Amino acid sequence: MKVVLQNLTKIFPSRDKKAGGEVVAVNDFTFEIPDGKLIGLLGPSGCGKSTTLYMISGLQKPTSGKIFFGEDDVTTLATESRGIGLVFQNYALYPHMTVKQNILFPLENLKGKDKLTKTEMQERALEVAKLVQIDELMDRKPSELSGGQQQRVAIARALVKMPRVLLLDEPLSNLDARLRLQTREEIRRIQKETGITTIFVTHDQEEAMSISDMIVVMKLGVLQQIGKPQDVYDDPVNLFVAKFLGTPPINVLEGRIANGKICVGDAAIGEAAGVEDQDIYIGIRPEGFELDANGALECKLSNVEVMGRDVSIVSTHEASLNPVIRSIIDADNKIDLSAETVRFNIKPHKLFVFNKETEKRIYW
Numbered sequence: 001m002k003v004v005l006q007n008l009t010k011i012f013p014s015r016d017k018k019a020g021g022e023v024v025a026v027n028d029f030t031f032e033i034p035d036g037k038l039i040g041l042l043g044p045s046g047c048g049k050s051t052t053l054y055m056i057s058g059l060q061k062p063t064s065g066k067i068f069f070g071e072d073d074v075t076t077l078a079t080e081s082r083g084i085g086l087v088f089q090n091y092a093l094y095p096h097m098t099v100k101q102n103i104l105f106p107l108e109n110l111k112g113k114d115k116l117t118k119t120e121m122q123e124r125a126l127e128v129a130k131l132v133q134i135d136e137l138m139d140r141k142p143s144e145l146s147g148g149q150q151q152r153v154a155i156a157r158a159l160v161k162m163p164r165v166l167l168l169d170e171p172l173s174n175l176d177a178r179l180r181l182q183t184r185e186e187i188r189r190i191q192k193e194t195g196i197t198t199i200f201v202t203h204d205q206e207e208a209m210s211i212s213d214m215i216v217v218m219k220l221g222v223l224q225q226i227g228k229p230q231d232v233y234d235d236p237v238n239l240f241v242a243k244f245l246g247t248p249p250i251n252v253l254e255g256r257i258a259n260g261k262i263c264v265g266d267a268a269i270g271e272a273a274g275v276e277d278q279d280i281y282i283g284i285r286p287e288g289f290e291l292d293a294n295g296a297l298e299c300k301l302s303n304v305e306v307m308g309r310d311v312s313i314v315s316t317h318e319a320s321l322n323p324v325i326r327s328i329i330d331a332d333n334k335i336d337l338s339a340e341t342v343r344f345n346i347k348p349h350k351l352f353v354f355n356k357e358t359e360k361r362i363y364w
């Protein structure tokens with residue numbers, strides 16, 4: 001089921017009338033989520049991810065704009081009638097019920113033509129339990145399960161009604177690192193197997209990048225960029241997106257364009273033919289550095305961290321906005337650890353230039 005958001009906006013009135021200051025949680029969102037895809041809705045805390053998801057679910061009413069499931073306008077439709085499955089950060093299972101009863105619960109409330117027989121319900125519950133691999137745990141209570149298992153029950157419960165759209169709001173945040181990794185792969189597998197259009201909300205860029213067909217990057221209620229994870233990483237439209245994606249994060253330096261050259265201090269580290277002279281921010285991905293004794297960018301060498309296949313050279317430069325510059329290079333490179341400085345050439349496709357005032361990307 002394709003999901004379309006059209007000029008979707010949510011404004012929360014100020015809690016304190018005198019102080020004023022309403023919150024525009026979601027500001028004029030327009031985008032289309034293709035049928036059967038997994039979309040990662042990504043941005044820092046407070047940028048409006050949950051609000052967007054709640055509007056799609058019907059739990060919150062938009063201030064303006066429209067939501068379509070396929071060709072159906074569902075903007076004013078009640079949550080129960082939308083055919084969605086919801087999973088939240090805290091799993092919210094019924095503690096006094098067994099796993100099986102938790103999964104059956106949404107089916108027992110089906111009315112009219114959707115009503116199922118007892119046998120049908122049992123079959124359906126077992127089917128989703130198998131899908132999320134908890135069919136051995138059906139008679140346990142939630143308190144007898146690990147966090148990861150509880151979250152699987154919550155996913156099974158969201159899937160049992162065969163939703164048209166699956167909505168996941170930071171579903172992995174309560175899990176430890178290893179389980180988070182495992183469960184996110186699990187979610188991806190389940191999504192692929194069922195083909196249900198899924199929106200996955202997270203503030204964790206690595207999580208979103210690793211499982212999404214497409215990511216939507218948000219900042220303060222405003223959509224910044226939408227695209228395949230790799231495309232957004234390789235081609236960020238502004239400094240915010242460039243900084244938000246990638247571990248280790250992008251290195252940002254102050255610089256300027258002068259005579260079509262990208263300059264850090266006196267050093268020309270790249271070409272920007274035809275671009276007007278101006279002050280800029282320069283973003284360089286950690287993998288964008290090449291060691292070269294005659295390289296254009298000279299940095300003070302602080303440390304070299306061995307990471308196996310690669311090494312991370314930690315250095316400093318007065319134009320850098322980050323406390324250190326982190327570059328990742330192949331471990332085969334010989335680095336003179338006793339040297340005071342290290343010189344790099346910068347790979348042109350790993351270097352981005354942003355206008356200093358608007359922080360928008362400058363293209364040439």
Ligand code: ADP
Nearest residue numbers: 012023024025044045046047048049050051052
């Ligand atoms: P996220 O999920 O990305 O962390 P939210 O969608 O929860 O962000 O919130 C977006 C903004 O809207 C925040 O500034 C938040 O404080 C505000 N907000 C969310 N819900 C309400 C509400 N019920 N009343 C007033 N402000 C709200």
Ligand code: MG
Nearest residue numbers: 049050051169
């Ligand atoms: Mg949230």
